[in-house]
Amino acid sequence: MRFRLFAALLLAVVANGAEDARAQGTTAASLADGRSGKIAFESPTPKSIRDLVTHAAMTRAVISGFLSFPEKAAGPVPAMVILHGSGGISGRESMWAQRMNDLGYAAFIVDSFAGRGIKDTMTDQSQLSMAGDMADGLVALRLLATHPRVDRKRIAVMGFSRGGIAALYTALEPIRRGIIEDDLRFAAHVPLYPGCNVPYVSAHLDGAPILMLLGGKDDYTPAAPCVAYADTLRAKGARVSVVVYPEARHGFDGLTSPRYFPAFTTGRDCQGAVDVDTGAVTATAKGATLSGEAALAELRQCVTRGVYTGGDMEGREKSPLAVAEFLKTAFAEIR
Numbered sequence: 001m002r003f004r005l006f007a008a009l010l011l012a013v014v015a016n017g018a019e020d021a022r023a024q025g026t027t028a029a030s031l032a033d034g035r036s037g038k039i040a041f042e043s044p045t046p047k048s049i050r051d052l053v054t055h056a057a058m059t060r061a062v063i064s065g066f067l068s069f070p071e072k073a074a075g076p077v078p079a080m081v082i083l084h085g086s087g088g089i090s091g092r093e094s095m096w097a098q099r100m101n102d103l104g105y106a107a108f109i110v111d112s113f114a115g116r117g118i119k120d121t122m123t124d125q126s127q128l129s130m131a132g133d134m135a136d137g138l139v140a141l142r143l144l145a146t147h148p149r150v151d152r153k154r155i156a157v158m159g160f161s162r163g164g165i166a167a168l169y170t171a172l173e174p175i176r177r178g179i180i181e182d183d184l185r186f187a188a189h190v191p192l193y194p195g196c197n198v199p200y201v202s203a204h205l206d207g208a209p210i211l212m213l214l215g216g217k218d219d220y221t222p223a224a225p226c227v228a229y230a231d232t233l234r235a236k237g238a239r240v241s242v243v244v245y246p247e248a249r250h251g252f253d254g255l256t257s258p259r260y261f262p263a264f265t266t267g268r269d270c271q272g273a274v275d276v277d278t279g280a281v282t283a284t285a286k287g288a289t290l291s292g293e294a295a296l297a298e299l300r301q302c303v304t305r306g307v308y309t310g311g312d313m314e315g316r317e318k319s320p321l322a323v324a325e326f327l328k329t330a331f332a333e334i335r
Contacts, residue, residue: 031150259310
């Protein structure tokens, strides 16, 4: 019941946050005043990952989030930045925020859509580059680090689906440096069912541990490419843990039963990579490796439609325990 009440309050507050701030000209550049609740702030809107990593000129949007703290918090506490999926803010984000508060952590749910006039991207992901979600997460990190009740060294990030993409790939140093100019970085990354068919790759990582939670029957963002990407990261020295719930579909932490959505777009048939160090884009089609414009054309053509999403009992029950244990270890090792 408390998850539902928290969710209802959050949806009402966050939905109006960016609009109110734009009208009043009030956005936060610092949280040194110790505020919580609804917070509006500016974030860039990169059109591509290349824009982000090269510090290209980008339009700025006023977006908002909701910051909550544990009821009884003594001294600065760890925090979790929470990034939503293609459907925008829902009860899922508030449920995880409450879990973070119960663990003794602050939670900052970021809304990447409302302030940009986006309802959802489930049938058209081109409305906002994935780099936009990454930028928002990193701006949220920078903002939370100014809060007197937050331990700036223990701020982690988690996300779901396209939010999971942002939670995963902000572990790459060129992406982090697209927003953060000093040594501030996420203490841990927790992507749930992210997309890894066309991964972002770099020789430079932020060094923070990563926990991937995946669905074995996910036909939206399949598990196998993420398992392979985890191996790639480990080969570069990253500490990556992967949990696959064998019977789970996309959105396995949700409360509703799996349903088929014929209009939702997916890149499950795509294969390729984006090198953020060089800007090179490659794609694989019919056994051939393509680059440049041919690769970009293939990555547009390989997108298809029709996916299942919905909860799974094992994933729903075990994922909070896995996240709690992972964060306990990750935060404890920071001095």
